[in-house]
Amino acid sequence: MAERMVIAGGSIAGLATALALSRIGQDVVVLEQDAPPPPGSPQELFTTWKRRGVPQLRHSHGFLARMRNLLRDRYPDLLDALLAEGAQEQTFEGSLPPVLAPANQPAPDDDDLTSLLCRRTTFERVLHAYVSEQPRVELHSGVKVRGIRHTLDNSVPRLTGLTLQQGETYEDMATETIIDATGRLSPFPAWLRDLGVEFLEDWHETGIVYYTRYYRLLDGVEAPKRTNHSSMGDLGYLKFGVFPGDQQTFSLTLAIPTVETDLRILKNNDVFSQVCQRLPAFTPWLDPKCSEPATNVYVMGGLRNTYRQFVVDNQPVVRGFLAVGEAAIHTNPLYGRGCSLSFLHAHLLADAVATYPHETARARSFHHATQQQLQPFYDVAVKRDETNLRRAQQNMAGPPPPRLRERLMRSFVQHGLATAMRGDLNVRRAFLRDFHMLDLPNVAIRRPSVILGILRFWLRGKRRNAHLYTPSAGPSRGEMRRVLGLAE
Ligand SMILES: Cc1cc2nc3c(=O)[nH]c(=O)nc-3n(C[C@H](O)[C@H](O)[C@H](O)COP(=O)(O)OP(=O)(O)OC[C@H]3O[C@@H](n4cnc5c(N)ncnc54)[C@H](O)[C@@H]3O)c2cc1C
Structure with a gap:
């Protein structure tokens, strides 16, 4: 295909989209503002990679079976590369609590219930290396998209190019199709609004603040065995989870409702430890004979569920533009769905491009597939968050x-x-x-x-x-x- 597509944003969604498009014979250019992942051990990568465009980089990430299965089925060599770098697969059998494990009889689809566990930095570097080796993909780092260029096409704005900044230099790049993969803080919605584009945007606060701290298992120590305590839980005023990582690491995440303002002291390392020590699911992990802290506490707030649609009443409201991954749809990170949604979305986009050469049919097909296959996950996240926030408010007032x-x-x-x-x-x-x-x-x-x-x-x-x-x-x-x- 002669058409050259430009992807703005080279994180998980941008890289997954480049991969999916290259496999259908599509040339793609990826523009990423941050530096590429540095060489060195996964630990050096974790501590040194400057990634201002991805504030969640050092928060716990677990990769759901939906995404892991997509890698297994379409990119088995990528999955192998992740495992070789220390990612672990969490199987159905391995996730059973001791009270249920003895009764287990393997079922044919059990492999489908396997998730992938490693640090986000490790995942992204392996993915980056894999995508950079694909034919038809050009990856450019240190290039920030600063603005869009457009014309009018029968009164509908058509994007025709991007203004790029590299160091002190600004230049324009002509484009046929821009794919926005710049994440939840995408600048494109504001630029499109300035052009008068009336796309649909639905958003709801997740109502949580997220705290993560990383730990190192001591040399020669194995991760604690599964107990009857679930590795994730919800106390109403506090949600928690333990995330085994690659290379003898793990992280603990706590999330509080935004209304529990006093609990924001969790950003303090000592307070975070005090709280974690009182959660039975965490105590074997925190045993000083087992692990030691590897970082301070990372905090992330201002988290929303957002869904943007650029086809309204079956008509694209802007031409030469598609949005993928978190730039189009994102949900509460507590559900751990972002990377799976991004990979799925990337492949829905590639399916639409492969099936429909004409841009209007392509945009419609991508829009309908997103509505059918991804929007239900957005809707359920919004509903769950509303219920959780209501419960948290009731808890504070003393439940009726x-x-x-x-x-x-x-x-x-x-x-x-x-x-x-x-x-x-x-x-x-x-x-x-x-x-x-x-x-x-x-x-x-x-x-x-x-x-x-x-x-x-x-x-x-x-x-x-x-x-x-x-x-x-x-x-x-x-x-x-x-x-x-x-x-x-
Ligand atoms: C706290 C937290 C925890 C999470 N935990 C999980 C989890 O456990 N499991 C999971 O599956 N998902 C998780 N997610 C979601 C996951 O991080 C995202 O879904 C995933 O990164 C894919 O997002 P993306 O590629 O669309 O956007 P992002 O990862 O946000 O990347 C956007 C990219 O665009 C670049 N960019 C932005 N603006 C420009 C510009 N103007 N020019 C050039 N480049 C630009 C940025 O530098 C960045 O590389 C979590 C998210 C958060 C916030």
Whole structure:
């Protein structure tokens, strides 16, 4: 194909798009403002790579099975390269709590439930190296897109070029199609608004602030074995997760509702440690004989769910422009879906380009595929975040006495769902399919066999389920505040 496409932004979505387009025979140029990943060990990379364009670079990243399966099926050599660099695969069997593991009988699709674990820096450098070797891909680093050029095409703005800055030098580049992969802080929406482009933008606050700290496992020490405590949990006022990484590293992430303003002291290393020490899921990892901190605490706030659509009433509202990855759709990072969504989106874009040479048909097809395959994950994230924020606000005010429907729902979750997840392999597989985006949201978990499985555990009562209850995941809000010396 003679058409040359220019991708603005060379992070996960930009690189995935370049990869997918090159595989269909499309020439692409990628423009990235930051420096390329430096050489050296993964540890040197983690500490030295200056990546101002990706503020989440040193936050915990886990890569869901949906993306890992895409690599397994389309780019097995890329997956091998990641594993060779120290990434680990977390299998279904390996993720089972001891209470359920002995009952496991392998099922044919279990490999699909495997996720990938490594530091984001490690993932991105391996991906960058792999994409740079692809024919038809030109990667340019240190090039910042500063503006857009346009004409009018039957009253619809058509982007015809970009203004680029490299060091002190500015120059214009002519383009046929610009693909915006500049992430959640993309400058393109503001530029397009200045041209009068009326695209659709829906956004909602996630209502969380995110805290991450990295640790090193001591020499010769293996990562702690799986316990009956889940590696992720939600105490209402605090969500937490442990993320095993590559090369003897792991990270701990805490997230608080934005309304819990007092808890923002978590950015302090000592406070962060104090809180982590009180979470039973974290304590084996924090044993001084096991690990030591490797960084300070990183903080990230101002996080939104955002969905932008550039086809309105079936008509592209701007020509010569497509948006991919977080520039088009992003959700609460707690759900760990960003890289999977970006890889999927990149491949939907390449499918549209491969199928439709004409730009209008291509834009429509990409838009509809995004609506069908990605938007449901956005919708469910928005709904979940609204519920979580409402609960957090109620917790702070002292929860009102629950109504009957709420009490029933709570009982169903606590005594049915939670115990079935630890006692029924079919239910657990369904929930993991949902978590890993293998089906659209709520499809796997609403199958009759799954609902019946949960009902069975709910109805058989607490005594028969006694061995399946999760040990307490951590202190109550009041207890934690007392520990931290905060007023209740
Ligand atoms: C706190 C946090 C934790 C996360 N955890 C996970 C996780 O566990 N699992 C997961 O799958 N996802 C996670 N994500 C999401 C994940 O980081 C993104 O989905 C992923 O990086 C893909 O995003 P992207 O490539 O679209 O944008 P980004 O990664 O934000 O990259 C945008 C790129 O565009 C470049 N750029 C910006 N402006 C310009 C310009 N004007 N000119 C040239 N270049 C420009 C930037 O330098 C950058 O390289 C997390 C996100 C956050 C915020």
